[in-house]
Amino acid sequence: MTETRTASRVDDTARAAGAVVLTDVVKRYGRGPGAVTALDGVSLSVEPGSFTCLLGASGCGKSTLLSLVAGLDDLSGGSIDHVDQPVAMMFQESALFPWLTVQGNVEIAMRVRGVGRAERRRRALELLETVRLTGFAHKRPHELSGGMRQRVALARALAQDASVLLMDEPFGALDAMTRDLLHDELERIWREQGLTVLFVTHNVREAVRLGDQVVLLSSRPGRVLNVYDVELDRPRRIDSAPVAALAAEITDALREEVSRHAN
Amino acid sequence: MTAVKTEAKAVVPPVDDEELAAGRASRPRGKRRLGPGKPIPLAFLIGPLLLLGVWAWGSAAGWIDDRVLTAPWTVVTTAWERWESGKLGPDLLVSTQRFALGLLFGVLAGLVLALVSGLSRWGEAIVDGPVQIKRSIPNLALLPLLLLWFGIDERMKIITIALGVLIPIYIHTHNGLRSIDGRYAELAETLRLKPAAFIGRVVLPGALPGFLLGMRFAVTSAWLSLVVVEQVNATSGIGYMMLLAGTYGQTDVIIVGLVLYALLGLASDAIVRLIQRRALTWRRTLED
Numbered sequence: 001m002t003e004t005r006t007a008s009r010v011d012d013t014a015r016a017a018g019a020v021v022l023t024d025v026v027k028r029y030g031r032g033p034g035a036v037t038a039l040d041g042v043s044l045s046v047e048p049g050s051f052t053c054l055l056g057a058s059g060c061g062k063s064t065l066l067s068l069v070a071g072l073d074d075l076s077g078g079s080i081d082h083v084d085q086p087v088a089m090m091f092q093e094s095a096l097f098p099w100l101t102v103q104g105n106v107e108i109a110m111r112v113r114g115v116g117r118a119e120r121r122r123r124a125l126e127l128l129e130t131v132r133l134t135g136f137a138h139k140r141p142h143e144l145s146g147g148m149r150q151r152v153a154l155a156r157a158l159a160q161d162a163s164v165l166l167m168d169e170p171f172g173a174l175d176a177m178t179r180d181l182l183h184d185e186l187e188r189i190w191r192e193q194g195l196t197v198l199f200v201t202h203n204v205r206e207a208v209r210l211g212d213q214v215v216l217l218s219s220r221p222g223r224v225l226n227v228y229d230v231e232l233d234r235p236r237r238i239d240s241a242p243v244a245a246l247a248a249e250i251t252d253a254l255r256e257e258v259s260r261h262a263n
Numbered sequence: 264m265t266a267v268k269t270e271a272k273a274v275v276p277p278v279d280d281e282e283l284a285a286g287r288a289s290r291p292r293g294k295r296r297l298g299p300g301k302p303i304p305l306a307f308l309i310g311p312l313l314l315l316g317v318w319a320w321g322s323a324a325g326w327i328d329d330r331v332l333t334a335p336w337t338v339v340t341t342a343w344e345r346w347e348s349g350k351l352g353p354d355l356l357v358s359t360q361r362f363a364l365g366l367l368f369g370v371l372a373g374l375v376l377a378l379v380s381g382l383s384r385w386g387e388a389i390v391d392g393p394v395q396i397k398r399s400i401p402n403l404a405l406l407p408l409l410l411l412w413f414g415i416d417e418r419m420k421i422i423t424i425a426l427g428v429l430i431p432i433y434i435h436t437h438n439g440l441r442s443i444d445g446r447y448a449e450l451a452e453t454l455r456l457k458p459a460a461f462i463g464r465v466v467l468p469g470a471l472p473g474f475l476l477g478m479r480f481a482v483t484s485a486w487l488s489l490v491v492v493e494q495v496n497a498t499s500g501i502g503y504m505m506l507l508a509g510t511y512g513q514t515d516v517i518i519v520g521l522v523l524y525a526l527l528g529l530a531s532d533a534i535v536r537l538i539q540r541r542a543l544t545w546r547r548t549l550e551d
Contacts, residue, residue: 112454
C-alpha cells in the first residue's frame with residue numbers, strides 16, 4: 001500500500017514547496033555486528049499543506065525520522081527531498097531558552113535571517129497574538145505554564161517562516177484539557193498558514209484527531225506498517241465516535257505490532 | 264514558587280479526620296517547608312557582625328590582651344588617624360588599583376581560555392592541561408620566577424594576581440558551559456543560529472551561572488594574591504603597611520590592614536552576589 005502511494009506521487013509532489021518525500025530512508029547507529037538499525041527502508045510522501053501524524057510504539061524511530069528530515073542527523077541510506085530549507089521544528093521539552101523573554105525566544109528565530117529590529121518586534125507580537133499570548137511578551141519561560149510554554153514554542157516555530165513544521169510529541173507533557181485546547185489552536189493555525197505538518201506522537205487518538213494521514217511505524221527496525229487516510233470532517237473532536245472508531249482500529253494494529261516484539 | 268508549594272503539600276503526612284474538619288489539613292502547625300526558607304534581609308552581614316561582637320566583648324571584658332589583638336575601637340581610631348595624616352589613603356588606592364587590574368586581566372584570560380577549551384575538543388586538549396598544572400602550583404611558589412621575569416614593578420604584581428584569578432574563572436566557566444543542556448544546542452541548530460549568535464545567545468547566558476560562581480572565587484583569590492605580592496616585594500600598598508608595622512611591633516596597624524582586607528573582600532563578594540541575583544532571574548532555585 002505504502003509503496004504504491006510513494007511511487008505514484010514522488011514526481012508530482014517533490015517540486016512543490018512544502019512537500020516532503022522520503023525514499024527508502026535507512027538509519028543505522030554504530031558499526032559492525034553491534035550496529036542498530038533504527039529505520040529500515042522508510043518511504044513516505046507528504047503533500048504540501050497536509051497534516052501527517054507519525055505513530056508508533058516507543059523505540060520505533062519516529063523521533064529519529066524527524067531529526068533526519070530536520071537535517072539534525074545524517075542518513076545511512078535513501079533520500080529525503082523537500083524544497084523548503086530550513087524546516088521549523090518544535091520539541092516536547094526544553095523548547096525555550098530560559099534566559100530569554102517570551103518575545104526574545106520568538107525573535108531569535110528571525111534574527112538568524114537578518115530581519116530588522118522593528119520588524120522582528122512587530123512580527124513577534126503578531127505571532128504571540130496568533131497563539132493567544134498577547135501581554136506575555138516580557139515574561140520568562142519559568143513564569144509560564146506548560147501549555148503556555150508550548151504556545152511560545154509554536155510561535156517561534158512559526159517565526160521561522162518555513163512551510164514545513166516538524167513537531168516531536170509537542171503536547172506529550174501536557175494535561176488532557178490543555179492538549180485538547182492546543183489541538184484546536186494548532187488546527188486553526190495550520191489551516192490559516194497553509195503549513196505542511198509532520199507530527200510525531202504515541203497517542204493514537206491525538207493522531208486521528210489531527211492527521212490527514214496517520215503513518216503507523218513498526219518497531220526495531222522502524223518500517224512503515226500502514227498509512228491510514230483520515231477522511232473525517234474538520235474540526236474534529238478527540239472524543240467523537242468516528243475518531244474513537246478509527247483510533248480503535250489503529251490501536252489494534254499497534255497492539256499486534258507491540259506484542260509481536262514482546263514474544 | 265507554585266511548584267515549591269505543591270511539593271511541600273505533597274510531603275505532608277496523612278492527617279486524621281478531626282484535623283481535616285478543623286481546616287488545618289493543608290499544613291499542620293509547626294510543619295516546616297522544605298528548602299532553606301525565606302531570604303533574610305542583609306543576611307551576609309550577620310555572621311561578620313557576630314564575630315565583631317565577640318571580639319568587642321572579649322576586649323571590653325579584658326579577656327583579650329591588647330598587645331595580642333587590639334580592641335576594635337583602637338583599630339578604628341588608628342585607621343582614622345592614619346587616614347587623617349594621609350598615610351592610609353595612597354596605600355589603599357594602590358592596593359585597590361592592583362586588585363582591579365589583576366582581576367580584569369585574569370577574568371578576560373580565564374574567560375577566553377574557557378571558551379576556547381569549552382567549545383572545541385582541540386582547544387580543550389591544548390588549554391586544559393596547562394591550566395590544571397597551574398592550578399596545582401601555588402602563586403607563592405611561582406613568585407621567585409615571576410620576580411626574575413618581570414622584575415619588582417607593578418607588572419609583576421598584576422600578572423601574579425591575574426594568574427590567581429584566571430584559574431577559578433576558567434574552571435567554573437568551563438564547567439558551566441559544558442553543563443548547558445545539549446537540547447539547547449540542538450534547538451539552536453534547528454534555528455540555524457550562526458556560530459557567533461550561538462555563542463552570544465546560548466553559550467554565554469548558559470555559562471553565566473558558572474562564570475559568576477567563578478567570579479566569587481576570583482575576587483577572593485585576587486585579594487589573597489595581593490597580600491602575597493605586597494608582602495614579598497613592595498614599597499607601597501596595604502600589605503607593605505602591615506609588613507612595616509610588624510617590624511615596629513604596631514599590632515593596631517596590622518589589624519587595620521587585616522580589617523581593610525576583610526572589608527574589601529566582603530564588599531567585592533557582596534557586589535558579585537548582587538550581580539548574580541540580578542543576572543540570573545531566569546533561574547528558579549532554592550536561592551529565591
